């Protein structure tokens with residue numbers, strides 16, 4: 001494979017077919033190797049898959065990624081090496097696919113269904129290992145306040161999003177899709193929600209430092 | 218809605234890591250990710266570079282996951298480890 005400068009990549013990929021075809025193939029192979037490395041070495045959740053299965057996944061993803069890179073050539077600004085920029089696109093595509101597969105059955109509906117969580121106070125007391133009863137009371141008191149703050153300070157949408165992302169570790173991308181919005185807008189919504197929650201709790205004398213201390217292990 | 222104690226800890230942590238309004242969103246973060254990943258793969262410290270991007274990465278698991286993946290691939294490439302498929 002020839003090493004190309006950024007300018008050569010751009011001119012080859014937009015050049016006449018006899019120049020473009022080998023450049024496309026070089027790009028595809030390069031992306032495939034990067035994706036395969038990521039899937040096989042960095043994803044413990046895929047360790048049950050055989051090498052040929054990972055290879056097959058990498059091949060498909062690299063094919064899609066190459067098409068996406070070509071469709072977005074105009075947006076390459078030259079801030080990095082061209083191959084790094086292309087790999088960034090491939091990585092996003094691969095991770096998106098993996099997220100979608102993993103959360104294909106995820107629904108926001110389950111998050112607000114009544115009775116699917118334990119009552120806060122009994123749960124707090126049951127899981128509270130503090131030998132100090134005063135401390136235990138203080139903790140359950142703060143838990144109730146935080147619980148209430150979620151209801152009082154946030155909109156339904158903010159509460160849903162925060163619950164899914166912050167508590168259940170669902171990727172923003174997935175939650176955004178289910179909410180009919182995009183990741184950027186969801187990030188802003190979550191940002192507002194966190195700020196509102198923080199202000200609401202601080203207004204009741206609950207600083208984040210205090211709460212962190214109270215609930216540290 | 219009732220919370221479990223471990224959920225509560227997560228929630229408090231998430232509030233603590235919330236930051237000022239003038240920070241980046243996912244889109245602007247994503248635009249700078251390739252450049253940042255190259256520098257980090259070369260050994261530069263994330264904290265010294267583009268603090269707004271770093272702040273976003275601390276608050277956004279999606280962007281962080283993509284950033285880490287990109288850095289891992291770049292490092293493997295530098296170390297000649299990318300020809301191991303098959």
Ligand SMILES: [Zn+2]
Pocket residue numbers: 187242243244246273277278279280281
């Ligand atoms: Zn982000």
